[in-house]
Amino acid sequence: MDKEAKRSLIILYHNEGKSASVISKKLSINRWIVYRTIKRYKETGSTQDRFRKDRPRSVRTPAVRKLVRERIRKNPVRSIQGMAKDFNISTRSMGRIVKEDLGLKCY
Numbered sequence: 001m002d003k004e005a006k007r008s009l010i011i012l013y014h015n016e017g018k019s020a021s022v023i024s025k026k027l028s029i030n031r032w033i034v035y036r037t038i039k040r041y042k043e044t045g046s047t048q049d050r051f052r053k054d055r056p057r058s059v060r061t062p063a064v065r066k067l068v069r070e071r072i073r074k075n076p077v078r079s080i081q082g083m084a085k086d087f088n089i090s091t092r093s094m095g096r097i098v099k100e101d102l103g104l105k106c107y
Contacts, residue, residue, distance in 0.1 A: 007047035010037045059093045065101050068094070072104065080106060 006027055013023045020038070024031040041047055064087065071083060084094035098104050 004047065007037050007041075010034050011041050011047060014038050014041075059089045060097055060101060064089075065097055068097050069102055072098070072102070 020034040023034045080094045084091045
């Protein structure tokens with residue numbers, strides 16, 4: 001059963017007058033999930049997730065990706081650790097740029 005279906009059942013059982021403890025046992029979920037879902041439903045009239053703005057990317061920008069791509073093209077044997085130092089970003093972020101954004105593999 002998916003998340004949205006469970007939320008709908010929580011509201012259905014709540015409207016039938018069942019307690020949060022009974023609902024949580026019936027659906028095998030934590031009681032606080034029941035409370036939170038009921039609260040969200042009362043506040044917004046919906047059980048859907050709230051819209052959240054994603055935090056803007058500070059390092060993995062198109063400009064940085066372009067520079068990294070050019071650097072790799074010029075020197076393909078350069079290490080991720082070395083490039084991370086050159087660009088003053090973390091090794092993990094550089095690895096993500098190379099692997100996820102550029103679709104390259106490290107050897």
